[in-house]
Amino acid sequence: MESGGYRGAGLKILSKYGVSVGDTVRVMTGDGEMSGVIMPRYESASEDYIVIKLKSGYNTGVEVSKVRSLEKLAGPAKAATADVQAPAQKPGLPKIALISTGGTIASKIDYRTGGVRAALSASELYASVPELAGIASVDPEVLMSEYSENLKPEHWTAIAEKVAEKVKLDRYDGIVVSHGTDTMHYTAAALSFALQGLPVPVVLVGAQRSSDRPSSDAALNLIGATTFAAKAPVAGVFVAMHSGTSDDAVAVHVGTRVRKNHTSRRDAFESIDVTPVALVKEGKAEMQSSGIELAQRGRGKLDAKTKFDSRVMLLKYHPGFDPDLIEHAAKAGYKAIILEGTGLGHVSKDCFSALKKAVGAGVMVCMASQCIWGRVSMTVYDTGRDLLDIGVIPLSDMISETATAKAMWALANAGDPKKAMQENMAGEISSAIPL
Amino acid sequence: MALPDPKTLDLKVGFEIHQQLGTQSKLFCNCSCKEAEQYDKAFMRRLRPTQSELGAYDPAAMFEFSKMRASEYHAASGTSCLVEADEEPPHEVNGEALDTALVFSLALHSKIMDEIHVMRKIVIDGSNTSGFQRTMLVAMGGHLDVAGKKVGVQSICLEEDASKVLGEGDGTRKYGLDRLGVPLVEIALEPVTGRPEEIMQVALTLGRLLRASKRVARGLGSIRQDVNVSVMGGAVVEVKGVQQLDQLVKVIEHETARQHGLVVISEKLREKGVDENSVGDRIDDATDVVGRSQSKVVKKIMSGPRPVFRAIRVRGFAGMLGFEPYPGIRLGKELGELVRFYDLGGVFHSDELPNYGISQEEVDAVKKKLELKEKDAFVIVGGPEDRVAYATDAIVRRLKAALAGVPAETRAATLDGRTVFSRPRPGAARMYPETDIPTIPVTSEKLESLAASVPRPWDEVVDGIASKYGLNKKLASQIFDSDYLQVFEGIAGSTKVQPTFVASKLTEDVTSLQRQGGDPSLLFDDMIMDVFQRLDAGAIAKESVALIFEKLMKKEAATVDEAIRALGVSSISDDELSAALDKVIADNMAVVREKGMGALSMLMGRSMAVLRGKADGQKINAMLKDKLGKLSK
Structure with missing residues (x-):
């Protein structure tokens, strides 16, 4: 029997009466009877209840200890599938590959079980977001289905290789990668280093409100990402998400300069120290001067280096920080530490000795700032100068999450990782921060 | 054609009451339930049906989507936050609101669910920023006692109110977020048969029971009734927006005629062999x-x-x-x-x-x-x-x-008691679980702790008010049914003003001022309290109370102070009063000389004309008598 999340007493009573999730039942309790469909139970909820969907559509929990009998009236009804005609594909449109990695940006929900699955075919996709059919001819492919908090550098490699494979086909005007939002900015940075010389835009897109809600931001974000991927005159790795709380514009950010700055808002993703490269509004991608030099579409030749070395630690300094952590990191085999220091790039002098030992042991120690906005300037105060003397590498205005992905990439691919960390490769270091 | 007797038509009417609760904060966040005075932020959204909604072929949802109508939301801090903007997951269910729903369930002898699940009911007209209304089934079954008869209860739900429509234009509907998320209890009663007046009694009884709990919001719009009407066992037509009970009688009559008319039409069509x-x-x-x-x-x-x-x-x-x-x-x-x-x-x-x-x-x-x-x-x-x-x-x-007669649909009541089509009736497929909020078990300990809060029947409550404050039963029921029970009890408990006087001012006088075009919503509880405290302190006279209410309700004054200034009714001292009366007597000396004590009633009239509201009538009378007596000697 499919357990549908039931454990303990709940699972036992369902088994006893030979009833499964999806069956229509009549439940007799001490208080009376009710009829409805057995629904799945969330794994984390108490085991002592079974969930019934009543005819009115309401779900309700029935305490197992009160159940006198459970009678199966009918087996599972066929799930109502969405047989909606997808709009016809217009001929002669740009071609886009849509790689799905997880999240629910274009998905179908089964109201019977409450489960969500990715939209698998182009027609399902167009049925879900009909506007897409008028923008591009989209080939969807599901690469993986992971919450983004579960993604590891190995997944970055898989995504980078899949993108490279699509680019090499020379068939697509752009690639869209749907992604859970929690770590989307790490993946964007990782792809920016792994896929240099891209001839087309690669646009990561996600949703802060899942697509099973009428208010989801998924559709507009997907339309924005697809429009930009299909039409923008530039190439490289980007992130496309809501520009504000309103459903009117999607901002496109450079992949190395973007950060998730809010837990729940639609406009959580922001460009750090620069302006977004484009705003997609009413079907048009309006390019903006971002302060980052971008590659032109069609010029580049892809140089894919897709390996990552995950032995990198991102360490945030705080008052009361234990310097031993640095020594432990070195002993544990980490090859690089990205320090998120205070202000212009500082940590307490208490850390100097540990840092000397780590650098001496060959660990690459870099400094980014926990201020998020602005550049580290380690020659202004004594502390900064002392840290430079120890051998800590200043990372200019590179944001710490980008620095972490870059260090993982540099350790696996660069001849001189220390030098690589200080060179601008994909817009992660800028020469001037606009006011 | 005359309408047949409702009994032969098998007219059935069910009520669905939406009662706004008197909680401090909203159902899923800590924002206030008060109305916003002005809005300071705005944003725009477009809702779209989720894919299975398309699959479930809901014509209304499809059409709303086809119009791609944009919604413009207006927010004011304090009355809404990221939760109403659909920019933050809902907080846990407001405990006070849930307790109230449980108390109502106990009062209606309803079977309370073992575990409550919050659901999302899809509504994509823009009135909810999320595209769904959050609602939970709290109890099923039970009954309401109406004049000795039992009316069955179908269900009791706790749900969030929708945004307030502010206006429409340019393909955009404007909403205020202050009302979104305000807790409502929805009580659906079993359909009953009977004359419209009897059916009206059902709604009145339920409303009184809820108010007796002292846990509900008062005032216009705080209770809304939907009415489900069916004849001859046909489809159920839901009529929304019945605000007043007298409107309800007309709505029922109209729907009876309309539905029976449609049945007659269907019979004729079938006779003609149409399929x-x-x-x-x-x-x-x-x-x-x-x-x-x-x-x-x-x-x-x-x-x-x-x-x-x-x-x-x-x-x-x-x-x-x-x-x-x-x-x-x-x-x-x-x-x-x-x-x-x-x-x-x-x-x-x-x-x-x-x-x-x-x-x-x-x-x-x-x-x-x-x-x-x-x-x-x-x-x-x-x-x-x-x-x-x-x-x-x-x-x-x-x-x-x-061909089948009456289609199941949702209709809107007009102010003159007719109904117009508003949308097809939504089905159960529009509900799915609100996964952001854990399920809520209801323990027997919880229910025991709420037992004391269950409201007593209306008659008992009215008798209690009558004996506690020395009111007659009519006045006690009037003050209970009014919007002023709470402030009345406050005044009676904290001043020496006669409760009968307070109650009659708050019922008869306010009602009569309302008939003259005054707006009771301009008369706030704190103003009422202020007026009676001034009366208690002797700063104003009894006669001034209604005059001050009139200034406030007719928007001729925004505060009690303003009203008192405008009326010139601040109380005068005994010396001033004596001097004013001396002037009245001097002005009418000819009559006083002629009639002596017989001039009293004339003098009283002249004095009241100048002193109304500034001094107590009885006091004026006594002082005049005294002065006349002295003069006559």
Whole structure:
């Protein structure tokens, strides 16, 4: 029997009466009877209840200890599938590959079980977001289905290789990668280093409100990402998400300069120290001067280096920080530490000795700032100068999450990782921060 | 045709009451339930149906989506936050609100769910930023005692209120977020039979029971009634927006006539041998024929965007679209209301043509085009192409439904007690779990702790008020039914003013001022309290109370101070009073000399004219008597 999340007493009573999730039942309790469909139970909820969907559509929990009998009236009804005609594909449109990695940006929900699955075919996709059919001819492919908090550098490699494979086909005007939002900015940075010389835009897109809600931001974000991927005159790795709380514009950010700055808002993703490269509004991608030099579409030749070395630690300094952590990191085999220091790039002098030992042991120690906005300037105060003397590498205005992905990439691919960390490769270091 | 007795029609009426709760904060966040005075932020959203909603073929949802209507939301800090903006997951369910729903369930002897699940009910008209209304089933079954009879309870739900519509324009609907998320308890009663007046008694009794809990919001709009009406066992029609009980009587009468009329029409249609295949077996574009008409309605449509006219053939319906079993009840009118839902005005049928500037020649051309026979009818619908496509579909479905009689639908009550089509009834497929909020077990300990809060029956509560404050039963029930019970109890408990006087001012005087055009919503509890405290302190006279209320309710003063200044009714000292009375006597000395004590009533009248509201009438009378007595000696 499919357990549908039931454990303990709940699972036992369902088994006893030979009833499964999806069956229509009549439940007799001490208080009376009710009829409805057995629904799945969330794994984390108490085991002592079974969930019934009543005819009115309401779900309700029935305490197992009160159940006198459970009678199966009918087996599972066929799930109502969405047989909606997808709009016809217009001929002669740009071609886009849509790689799905997880999240629910274009998905179908089964109201019977409450489960969500990715939209698998182009027609399902167009049925879900009909506007897409008028923008591009989209080939969807599901690469993986992971919450983004579960993604590891190995997944970055898989995504980078899949993108490279699509680019090499020379068939697509752009690639869209749907992604859970929690770590989307790490993946964007990782792809920016792994896929240099891209001839087309690669646009990561996600949703802060899942697509099973009428208010989801998924559709507009997907339309924005697809429009930009299909039409923008530039190439490289980007992130496309809501520009504000309103459903009117999607901002496109450079992949190395973007950060998730809010837990729940639609406009959580922001460009750090620069302006977004484009705003997609009413079907048009309006390019903006971002302060980052971008590659032109069609010029580049892809140089894919897709390996990552995950032995990198991102360490945030705080008052009361234990310097031993640095020594432990070195002993544990980490090859690089990205320090998120205070202000212009500082940590307490208490850390100097540990840092000397780590650098001496060959660990690459870099400094980014926990201020998020602005550049580290380690020659202004004594502390900064002392840290430079120890051998800590200043990372200019590179944001710490980008620095972490870059260090993982540099350790696996660069001849001189220390030098690589200080060179601008994909817009992660800028020469001037606009006011 | 006279309407048959409701009993032979098997008229059944069920109530669904939405009662706003008197909680401090909203159902899923800590924002205040108060109305915003002004809005300081705005944003725009577009909702779209989720894919399975499309699959479930909800015409209303599809149409709302096809219009891609934008919603503009206006927010004010304190009354809404990221939760109402759909930018933050809901917080846990407001405990005070849930307790209230449980208390009501106990009072109605309803079976409380072992574990409560919050659900999302899809609503994509924009009134909820999320695209769904959060609602939870708290209890089922039970009964309400109405004048010795038991009326069954179907369900008791706790849900969030929708945004307030602020206006409409440019394809955008404007909403205020202050009302979104305010807790409501929805109580659905079993349908009952009976005269409209008896049915009204049911709503009144339920309302009183809820108010007796002292856990509900008071005032206009704090309780809303939907009425489900069915006749002869037919489909249930839900009527929304019945605000006043006297309106309800008319709504029930109207729906009885309408539904029975539709049944009569369906019988006639069946007699004529019409079946579903007769409706819309042929639908032609008639833009070439109708579009050239000199009709004002047609000209207006033709000057609009992408104009088309479609003609629908309806075989065997001749005479039936205009047939009126009761005044104003006909299929043609139902079609008119239906197309308005699709924002269209242009619908004509063959029973009413030629008319509206459409000529016999044009009618003949449509008939020829559709190859109409003598007994056939047609319907023409015109407007922008995409909307006409939806409307054509809806008209065909509606006429097919006419064969069965009454379609299940949601209608809106008009102020004069009629009903108009508002949308098809949504089904159970629109509900799915709110996964952001854990399920809530209801323990027996919890229910025991709430037992003491269960409100007593209305009669007992009124008797209690009467004996506690020395009111007669009529006045006690009036103050209970008014919006001022709470402030009345506050005044009676904290001042020495006679409770009978306070109660009569808050019921009879306020009602009479309301009849004269005063607005009771301008009279706030804190103002009322202030007025009676001043009276208690002797700063104003009894006569001033109603005068101050009048200034406030007629918007002639914004504060109690302003009202007192405007009226010039601040109390005067005994010396001032004595001097004022001396002046009145001096001015009328001739009469005083002639009549002596007999001049008292005349002097009283003159004095009151100058001193009303500044001094107590009895005091004036006593002082005048004293002065006259001295003079007479």
